[in-house]
Amino acid sequence: MEKPMRRRNFLVAAGAALLAGCNKFAESGPGAKLLSAAERWHLGAHRFLRDREALAPEFAPGEISPFFRGNGTTDPQSPAYQAHATQGFAEWRLAVGGLVETPMALSLDNIRRLPQRTQITRHDCVEGWSAIGQWTGPQLSLLLEAAGLRPEAKYILFLCADELNGDRYYESIDLIDAFHPQTIVAHSLNGEPLPIRNGAPLRMRIERQLGYKHAKYLTAIMAVASLDDIGGGEGGYWEDRGYQWYAGI
Numbered sequence: 001m002e003k004p005m006r007r008r009n010f011l012v013a014a015g016a017a018l019l020a021g022c023n024k025f026a027e028s029g030p031g032a033k034l035l036s037a038a039e040r041w042h043l044g045a046h047r048f049l050r051d052r053e054a055l056a057p058e059f060a061p062g063e064i065s066p067f068f069r070g071n072g073t074t075d076p077q078s079p080a081y082q083a084h085a086t087q088g089f090a091e092w093r094l095a096v097g098g099l100v101e102t103p104m105a106l107s108l109d110n111i112r113r114l115p116q117r118t119q120i121t122r123h124d125c126v127e128g129w130s131a132i133g134q135w136t137g138p139q140l141s142l143l144l145e146a147a148g149l150r151p152e153a154k155y156i157l158f159l160c161a162d163e164l165n166g167d168r169y170y171e172s173i174d175l176i177d178a179f180h181p182q183t184i185v186a187h188s189l190n191g192e193p194l195p196i197r198n199g200a201p202l203r204m205r206i207e208r209q210l211g212y213k214h215a216k217y218l219t220a221i222m223a224v225a226s227l228d229d230i231g232g233g234e235g236g237y238w239e240d241r242g243y244q245w246y247a248g249i
C-alpha cells in the first residue's frame with residue numbers, strides 16, 4: 001500500500017542513506033557533483049510532496065455562500081436514481097472495490113457513523129464561478145484503509161449515477177490526493193443532507209482541485225492500476241473532452 005506518508009518516509013530514508021553513504025566519495029571532485037545532484041533531487045521531491053499535501057484554505061461560518069449553485073447534472077434522470085430519491089436514499093449503497101483486499105458496500109448509515117471531518121472550503125468551477133460551503137463526511141483515506149489497497153493500486157476511480165450527453169460521469173485521482181486530509185466523501189452541505197442539486201446522497205470533495213473533479217451522485221470508489229480502459233481513457237468525463245486530468249488549485 002502506497003500512502004503519501006510512507007512514500008515520503010521512503011524518500012527521506014533514501015535521501016539520508018544516499019547522503020551518509022556518499023560522504024567520503026563526496027570529497028573528490030566528481031563525487032561532489034553527484035552528491036549535490038542527489039541532494040537537489042531529494043529537496044525537489046520533498047518540496048513537491050509538501051506542496052501536494054498542503055491544505056486548501058478553510059473559511060469561517062460567516063463566509064458560507066447563502067446559495068450553493070448546482071452545475072452539470074442537477075437532477076439525475078435515471079429511473080433507478082429517481083426511485084432512490086423517492087425513498088430518501090435509504091437503500092443507497094456505496095461500493096468500495098477494485099484492487100482492494102476487502103471490498104465493501106456501505107449504507108449512508110455506515111458512512112455517517114464513521115469519524116467525520118467538517119470543512120468550509122471554496123469550490124472553483126472552470127466555468128468562472130465559486131461558492132463557499134461547509135462539507136461533512138469521512139475522509140476517503142479511512143475507507144481506503146478499511147478496504148486495504150493492494151500494492152498494484154495507483155489511482156482511485158469515482159463512479160457516478162448520472163449521465164451527461166449519454167455518457168456516464170466519472171472521475172479519478174492519484175493516491176496523494178486520495179490520502180489528502182481534506183479529501184472526504186461528503187453526505188452533508190451546510191449541516192443538512194446534500195441537496196439533489198449538489199450530488200445527493202454522496203459526493204466527493206477534493207479540495208486541492210477544480211470543481212469538475214468533485215464527483216457527485218457517487219455509487220462506487222474503485223482502486224485501479226491504470227485509467228486506460230475506463231471511459232475514454234483520460235480519467236474523467238471532462239478529461240475525455242480535453243480538460244486537464246490534474247486540475248490543481
Ligand SMILES: Nc1nc2c(c(=O)[nH]1)N[C@H]1C(S)=C(S)[C@@H](COP(=O)(O)O)O[C@H]1N2
Nearest residue numbers: 069070071072073125160169198211212216
Ligand atoms: N456526477 C457528476 N459530478 C459532477 C458534475 C456532474 O455533472 N455530474 N459536474 C462537476 C462540475 S463541472 C462542478 S463545477 C461540480 C458542481 O458541483 P455543484 O453542483 O455542487 O455546484 O460538480 C462536478 N461533479
Ligand SMILES: [Mo]
Nearest residue numbers: 125126211212
Ligand atoms: Mo465545473
